Amino acid sequence: MSDTPDILFQNVVPVSRRHRDRESLDLRIRDGKIVEIGKKLNSSESEEVRNFDGACISPGWIDMHVHFREPGFEHKETIETGSAAAAFGGFTEVACMPNTNPPIHTRDVVEFIKKKSENLPVEVHPIGCVSKEREGDSIAEMADMQAGGAVAFSDDGDPVSNAQLMRVALEYSSMLGMPIINHEEDLKLSRPGHMHEGKVSTRLGLDGTPGIAEEVMIARDLLLAEFTGGHIHIAHISTAKGVELVRRAKADGVNVTAEVCPHHFDLTDEEIEKRDFDTNCKMHPPLRTAKDVEAMIEGLADGTIDAICTDHAPHAIEEKEVEFIYAPNGIIGLETAWGVCVRRLLKPGKLELDQLLRKLVVNPRKILNLDIPKIEEGATANLTIFNTDQEWKFEERHVKSKSGNSPYLGSKMTGRAEAIYNKGRFVLNTL
Structure with missing residues (x-):
């Protein structure tokens, strides 16, 4: 990382609404703003020059669902190490979930996180x-947290099980113009499940979590959102029926949005059997069936699912290297998200590049009411430089997170984020 407010990017192909012809251009940045876009711009002695040989450049990506663990669980991740993982994955902004210690339930904790991240290249x-x-008993101080910089509300890590509390939360948050993000899980139906309930769990002799444990809660929240007019955002959706419930609700005019993680449109519950109970395949919601995977892809393609996020959930090595039933749920995902998206969505033609970038650039920011970066002269430079064809293998040396609990270690990737530029800082990713 370098503080480089003045920089010239040469031979980049802008991918944005304003640049549809996909021609190679140069971008000049001064004091963190895009001041000139053109062909074969001359460089000055005062600026750093970076030639990207035809790589794509887009407005910076955002992951609206990560767990950075600080405060309280710094042995798993810190805001600094999580931001380093985000930068390697091409993300210039993230939204971090509140299951910390103390939780992000008061303005002072919100402001602590903002302060800790102010000098990092990732917002x-x-x-x-x-x-x-x-x-789950009483409403937190929503307006005060919003004033401190909170962008949404969630008890993620756990669901809001109390329906009356969720009703009040949707009513309050609608007055603030902010979404409620719920971890969709009926605990009475899901526990003590350790993987998806189905044929594989039966063969392996593991207690399973049925899809209906997620779908019942989604259905409840959709009804409450319809009743209150509040904005419900469905976190890490994973079942075909859940996608269909959201699709119908959108058609009925319910104020609902949804996100999906790369592992839920890529991997199935069979991985647990294939990998001999690898705990890096244990997450919640669990990996489900091939039918569910295809439903996630269909939901992304038709707009039912608005955003792609990682649910980046670091755990220390000693926490994951235990018997499967004792391991915590969660995997890291920031460093590998783009490679999975390219392999599963872009290369097979399931999504066009513009469609895919909307899930990473535009839609998440709309959901969180954040400004959408632009590639135009006079705009603040918030940029991701990436390619869609470079083949590489994800290895331990590429892990920037403090934890390494990934099912993709050793996997071949196609496409990577080459660099980001944000907040006057340039981060070049090297393999």
């Missing part, structure tokens, strides 16, 4: 709790 947006202490 970190805190998501405040729905309930005080994330205990």
Whole structure:
């Protein structure tokens, strides 16, 4: 990383609404702003020059669902190490979930996170709790957290199980113009499940979590959103029926948006059997069936699913290297998200590049009411430089997170983020 307010990017292909002809151009940045776009711009002695040989450049990507663990669980991840993982993955902004210690349930914790990240190249947006202490009993101080910089509310890591509390949360948050992000899980139906309930769990002799544990909660939240007019955002959707519920609700005019993680449109529950109970395949919602994977892709293609996020969830090595039933749920995902998106969505033609970038640039920011970066003269430079064809293998040396709990270690990737530029800082990613 370098503080480089003055820089010239040569031979980049802008991918944005204003640049549809996909021609190679140069971008000059001064004091963190795009001041000139053109062909074969002359460089000055005062600026750094970077030639990207035809790589794509887009407005900076955002991951609206990460767990950076700080404060309280710094042995898993810190805001600094999480931001380094985000930068390697091509993300210039992230929104971090509140299951920390203390939880992000008061303005001072929101402001702590903002302060800790202010000198990093990745913008970190805190998501405040729905309930005080994330205990699900009473509403947290939403307006105060919004004033401190919170962008949404969630008790993620746990669902808001109390329907009355969720009703009140949707009513309050609608007055603030902010979404409620719920971890969709009926705990009475899901526990003590350790993977998706189905044929594979039966063969392996593991307690399973059925899809209906997610779908029942989605259905409840959709009805509450319809009743209150509040904005419900469905976190890490994973079942075919869940996608269909959201699709119908959108058709009925319900204020609902949804996100999906790369592992849920790529991997299935069979990985647990193939990999001999590898705990890096244990997450919640769990990996589900091939039918569910295809439903995620269809939902992305037809607009039912608005955003792609990672649910980046670091755990220390000693926490994951235990028997499968004792391992915590969650995997890291920031460093590998683009490679999975290219392989599963772009290369097979399931999504066009413009469609894919909307899930990473535009839609998440609309959901969180954040400004959408632009590639135009006079705009603040918030940029991701990437390619869609470079083949590489994801290895331990590429892990920038403090934890390494990924099912993709050793996997071949296609496409990578080459660099980001944000907040006057340039980060070049090298393999």
